[in-house]
Amino acid sequence: MSTDTPTTDLALSEETIPDPGLHEHTWRPTDIDERAERRAERQVAGLFIASMVMSVLFVVSYFAFEIGENIDLFLGGGTSNIALGTTLGLALLFIGIGVIQWARKLVADVEMVEMRHPASSPDEDREETLSALKAGLEESGLGRRKLVRNTMIGSMAILGLPAVVALRDLHPGPIDISVLERTVWQPGLRVVNDTSGIPLRPEDIEIGQLVNAEPEGLVHPPGEGRHHGDHSDRPAPIREYLEEAEDWEHHIVLNEMAKAAVILVRIEPKDITFSEKSPENWSVDGIVCYSKICTHVGCPIALWERKSHHLLCPCHQSTFDLADAGRVVFGPAARAVPQLPLSVDEEGYLVAQSDFLEPVGPSYWERG
Amino acid sequence: MSNPSVTSQVADTNAGTASKPAKPSKVGGAVTWADDRLGLATAAKKNLRKIFPDHWTFMLGEIALWSFVICLITGVFLTLWFKPSMAEITYMGSYDQLRGLAMSEAYGSTLDISFDIRGGLLMRQMHHWAAMLFIASMFVHMIRVFATGAFRKPREVNWLIGGLLLLLGILEGFAGYSLPDDLLSGTGLRIADGLVKATPVLGTYMSFFMFGGEFPNNEIVPRLYAAHILLLPGLILALIAAHMLLLVHHKHTQWPGPGRTEENVVGYPLLPVYMAKAGGFFFIVFGITALMGGIMTINPVWKYGPYNPSQVTAGSQPDWYMGAAEGVLRIFPGWESYLFGHTISWNVFVPGMVILPGMLVVFLAWPFLEQWVTGDKREHHLLQRPRNAPTRTGFLVAMMTLFGLFWIAGANDVIAVLFQLNLNHITYFMRAAVFVAPVLAFIITRRWCISLQRHDEEKVLHGYETGIITRSPEGGYAERHAPLSTERAYTLTARENDKVLEAPNGSDVPAKGTRSTKIRAKLSKAMFGVSVPKPTREEYLEAQEHLHHELEAGHEDSHSPGH
Numbered sequence: 001m002s003t004d005t006p007t008t009d010l011a012l013s014e015e016t017i018p019d020p021g022l023h024e025h026t027w028r029p030t031d032i033d034e035r036a037e038r039r040a041e042r043q044v045a046g047l048f049i050a051s052m053v054m055s056v057l058f059v060v061s062y063f064a065f066e067i068g069e070n071i072d073l074f075l076g077g078g079t080s081n082i083a084l085g086t087t088l089g090l091a092l093l094f095i096g097i098g099v100i101q102w103a104r105k106l107v108a109d110v111e112m113v114e115m116r117h118p119a120s121s122p123d124e125d126r127e128e129t130l131s132a133l134k135a136g137l138e139e140s141g142l143g144r145r146k147l148v149r150n151t152m153i154g155s156m157a158i159l160g161l162p163a164v165v166a167l168r169d170l171h172p173g174p175i176d177i178s179v180l181e182r183t184v185w186q187p188g189l190r191v192v193n194d195t196s197g198i199p200l201r202p203e204d205i206e207i208g209q210l211v212n213a214e215p216e217g218l219v220h221p222p223g224e225g226r227h228h229g230d231h232s233d234r235p236a237p238i239r240e241y242l243e244e245a246e247d248w249e250h251h252i253v254l255n256e257m258a259k260a261a262v263i264l265v266r267i268e269p270k271d272i273t274f275s276e277k278s279p280e281n282w283s284v285d286g287i288v289c290y291s292k293i294c295t296h297v298g299c300p301i302a303l304w305e306r307k308s309h310h311l312l313c314p315c316h317q318s319t320f321d322l323a324d325a326g327r328v329v330f331g332p333a334a335r336a337v338p339q340l341p342l343s344v345d346e347e348g349y350l351v352a353q354s355d356f357l358e359p360v361g362p363s364y365w366e367r368g
Numbered sequence: 369m370s371n372p373s374v375t376s377q378v379a380d381t382n383a384g385t386a387s388k389p390a391k392p393s394k395v396g397g398a399v400t401w402a403d404d405r406l407g408l409a410t411a412a413k414k415n416l417r418k419i420f421p422d423h424w425t426f427m428l429g430e431i432a433l434w435s436f437v438i439c440l441i442t443g444v445f446l447t448l449w450f451k452p453s454m455a456e457i458t459y460m461g462s463y464d465q466l467r468g469l470a471m472s473e474a475y476g477s478t479l480d481i482s483f484d485i486r487g488g489l490l491m492r493q494m495h496h497w498a499a500m501l502f503i504a505s506m507f508v509h510m511i512r513v514f515a516t517g518a519f520r521k522p523r524e525v526n527w528l529i530g531g532l533l534l535l536l537g538i539l540e541g542f543a544g545y546s547l548p549d550d551l552l553s554g555t556g557l558r559i560a561d562g563l564v565k566a567t568p569v570l571g572t573y574m575s576f577f578m579f580g581g582e583f584p585n586n587e588i589v590p591r592l593y594a595a596h597i598l599l600l601p602g603l604i605l606a607l608i609a610a611h612m613l614l615l616v617h618h619k620h621t622q623w624p625g626p627g628r629t630e631e632n633v634v635g636y637p638l639l640p641v642y643m644a645k646a647g648g649f650f651f652i653v654f655g656i657t658a659l660m661g662g663i664m665t666i667n668p669v670w671k672y673g674p675y676n677p678s679q680v681t682a683g684s685q686p687d688w689y690m691g692a693a694e695g696v697l698r699i700f701p702g703w704e705s706y707l708f709g710h711t712i713s714w715n716v717f718v719p720g721m722v723i724l725p726g727m728l729v730v731f732l733a734w735p736f737l738e739q740w741v742t743g744d745k746r747e748h749h750l751l752q753r754p755r756n757a758p759t760r761t762g763f764l765v766a767m768m769t770l771f772g773l774f775w776i777a778g779a780n781d782v783i784a785v786l787f788q789l790n791l792n793h794i795t796y797f798m799r800a801a802v803f804v805a806p807v808l809a810f811i812i813t814r815r816w817c818i819s820l821q822r823h824d825e826e827k828v829l830h831g832y833e834t835g836i837i838t839r840s841p842e843g844g845y846a847e848r849h850a851p852l853s854t855e856r857a858y859t860l861t862a863r864e865n866d867k868v869l870e871a872p873n874g875s876d877v878p879a880k881g882t883r884s885t886k887i888r889a890k891l892s893k894a895m896f897g898v899s900v901p902k903p904t905r906e907e908y909l910e911a912q913e914h915l916h917h918e919l920e921a922g923h924e925d926s927h928s929p930g931h
Contacts, residue, residue, distance in 0.1 A: 016861035022627030085662010096651030103644035114419040119522035250456030251586035261678030297562025334704030362562035
């Protein structure tokens, strides 16, 4: 630090006006008028009594009012909830207002002065501490025995290793990042409506229409037995894909849904720009199928503008042109939304030609 | 000693009955019992009647403290029924529209708390409102501390603790609203997963460890629950304790005024005034939260439905304190690089992990920058009015502007619908505005502060405007000015003039450290060369004389009955 640092007292020498000192104390009505004092006392006690009443009313409301689904019954909040909230709120507020009224009107209000001390300890204390520290370190021999000191520091640093490694099984078993590259879509797997579970034919989709879809058998199995390991009714590709998952768990469905969800749109074929990235034979009569998972941070993309063929993500407004290979036309996404090659099976239902040819969803380091 | 309850009287005669120690009072007895065992009287004697200064802005941190306590109380209630599990159940509770649906236990038990536990909805809503109040009051408290220079020595460490508390509070809030596993909170987690995955090198593995597999899997809710009810609140509590201990050790800052100096603290004693006021205030915050929980719906998870990764609600918006993060994510351009077979998602990584944390770091580093530039190593206990630190105030407003713009950008879709604007245009506008508006805000605020300083100077020297218009014999009109009271004038001038470091003389031999000295001198001129110096004593006395003269002349002139 250089020497031209301004350090010492500027305060006093600079004063424009000498400090006139503390303002004289003024008395409150409650200090000098006994009637005002009594009145304040009654006010405070009255507030406390009002709080008691409210607490009792809370208990009454607790038992008196029905709860349940009629949440919009009264003022959109449910009778029980409103009654409980109001009574509890007032019971608490009356105590708070009462105590503060007491403090303001009846408790002495003379301003007092306390002197400050530097935040630091007195110099002699500091010196004593330093010499104690020095003596202690000297006696420990930490400075001299470098071998002991360094190995001790080393051993403690290495202790971080067990701490980190112990968290390894946050993901039990080997981590296979390549699962991000594939979904349950398989050649020949039908595309079904994601609310009804019904397989879709090209004629079910009109020009300009968008259908939210998913692979057949993932969520809506044709038969029962979803929970008990009986997957015989499911389409073969799904069964094969999930062979390793012994039980048909809720979260496995969700994990697959998070990658396999798609949208189908039908666009006038002449409006579509076919390219190497989006060849004509991936579409069926102008029906194209794209991943529903945004390439930005993974929200499901849901807003469709039929005139411009733009698909907008409701989370961060990335916009993709589905008539042009899912190209990004606006927003923070960096990559086109992946397309699922589509065709029609012998029975006339829309099916996948294959899985997606690139990972769906947000980018990650190893994506390449 | 005149105190009649003194117990050390000694019998001075053997005649009659021996003298006995007087019976101590009940309070005295309890204190003696406790002190014999705990030995706290030494600490308590200084602190029971500790003086705290009074000002409404000193209450903001108190709101944060009390709302955190309310979160703890209501949170314990919620833990009694909430089941942090993602196992699938079929909902059979009271809410008709979701009955029979498959959902996670977490979502099902949240519905139970809302519809089948009496007072459960109230506690859930109070918990959520108190959490919002907690974070909001921390923000405002931080702005207050920054704007008044309360972070200066010796309070720098407490400033950092406060910043850490804000960060932890936001994480705690995010963990909390992710727990119900409804469609909205699941979408929030989906975005968090995208953010984590965008971390270079480690991101993908971090995501797999976080979720115990692929997103969403069945582990994240119990893990967030552990963080939300144990880890984060534990850290927050410990930091609050440290924050309060330092507050007591430093004694509170105070506004300058008559009798208030750097060496003293003027105000009211903890016992009884502040114990009553602060204790009463706890009940007021608690009461207001209960009223809000009772009559204002918040986070109606039953309307969103259970989480499904293929669904989303249009216009989905996170809790307000995540709004800035959401906004910067929305307006950042879609930049991505591909290097040696690896993907770097600048479009997610930079807004999520660099910009906002960077803003916090710069904000927290400001006190150290200021100290380095001024070289001021003294303790400061008198607050500064924002106008008297124009550069600092300008910087604060610039940062608030930037944060506010990010926040607005987080609602660009809502704004587009509300004002019938083109969404893309709003986004383009925001991309430019985040660069231009903070600079404008800085310049305007700084100029504004300087003119307010001039206004103060004028009031001190030329008095305040009385509203009395006088007409001179020549027919001219003038408003009469009257001098400020000495106390008011003292308060307005109780500040230090800013000092500008002199640049080192251009010596031919560059001494060690000259470079940094030069930077310091430049910064010093830029930051502190703009303030209006306060009037000197001579200027003040001269102006007073003039003012009194004028006033007397005015009295002689005007014989209107109104005076």
